[in-house]
Amino acid sequence: AQKVTQAQTEISVVEKEDVTLDCVYETRDTTYYLFWYKQPPSGELVFLIRRNSFDEQNEISGRYSWNFQKSTSSFNFTITASQVVDSAVYFCALSTRRRALTFGSGTRLQVQP
Amino acid sequence: GAGVSQSPSNKVTEKGKDVELRCDPISGHTALYWYRQSLGQGLEFLIYFQGNSAPDKSGLPSDRFSAERTGGSVSTLTIQRTQQEDSAVYLCASSPLRDTGELFFGEGSRLTVL
Numbered sequence: 001a002q003k004v005t006q007a008q009t010e011i012s013v014v015e016k017e018d019v020t021l022d023c024v025y026e027t028r029d030t031t032y033y034l035f036w037y038k039q040p041p042s043g044e045l046v047f048l049i050r051r052n053s054f055d056e057q058n059e060i061s062g063r064y065s066w067n068f069q070k071s072t073s074s075f076n077f078t079i080t081a082s083q084v085v086d087s088a089v090y091f092c093a094l095s096t097r098r099r100a101l102t103f104g105s106g107t108r109l110q111v112q113p
Numbered sequence: 114g115a116g117v118s119q120s121p122s123n124k125v126t127e128k129g130k131d132v133e134l135r136c137d138p139i140s141g142h143t144a145l146y147w148y149r150q151s152l153g154q155g156l157e158f159l160i161y162f163q164g165n166s167a168p169d170k171s172g173l174p175s176d177r178f179s180a181e182r183t184g185g186s187v188s189t190l191t192i193q194r195t196q197q198e199d200s201a202v203y204l205c206a207s208s209p210l211r212d213t214g215e216l217f218f219g220e221g222s223r224l225t226v227l
Contacts (some may be wrong), residue, residue, distance in 0.1 A: 105155035
């Protein structure tokens with residue numbers, strides 16, 4: 001089975017707060033890729049990051065950081081000092097050689113001014 | 114060049130009619146995907162084309178749904194005898210890499226079945 005779980009349906013924070021979006025995945029494959037996508041109110045999905053299963057090094061890009069832990073099958077996404085423009089639905093996704101990209105149900109982030 | 118282009122952007126149809134949704138992927142991208150997003154929901158995988166390989170149709174919800182990709186480029190998703198539950202945004206994405214590439218999404222075709 002290939003599955004992505006985003007348990008947080010909706011999160012609301014006040015601007016400048018840090019926020020972490022959780023993602024837990026399931027796959028029997030040893031080679032896989034994990035992704036995060038952002039869907040702003042305009043609707044078009046925007047790619048944020050891709051990690052492969054052999055690279056557990058955490059990554060930071062500006063205010064964004066990702067924590068990949070194979071031991072807990074998690075790929076969490078943290079936004080530091082959130083801004084109103086970060087308001088969007090964020091999707092975690094998983095792909096393997098055998099299955100196309102599988103998305104989680106998404107987490108809606110609302111950043112209040 | 115241009116991104117993934119989908120048409121129509123909006124389609125309203127009556128229950129029982131057939132509809133065709135078109136996707137023009139980014140030139141040179143070998144992988145093409147169709148997803149469906151119902152209001153407030155996540156993305157549901159429908160079908161995946163990779164080069165000349167047989168498509169992965171495992172996500173198509175019923176035999177009323179079909180898709181083809183001509184010449185390894187443009188794809189058409191066809192829904193026959195539409196039902197109200199088919200109402201959703203249908204998203205197309207393409208990728209330059211087999212299996213593992215970043216997906217570039219179009220803006221979607223919003224289908225409303227009355």
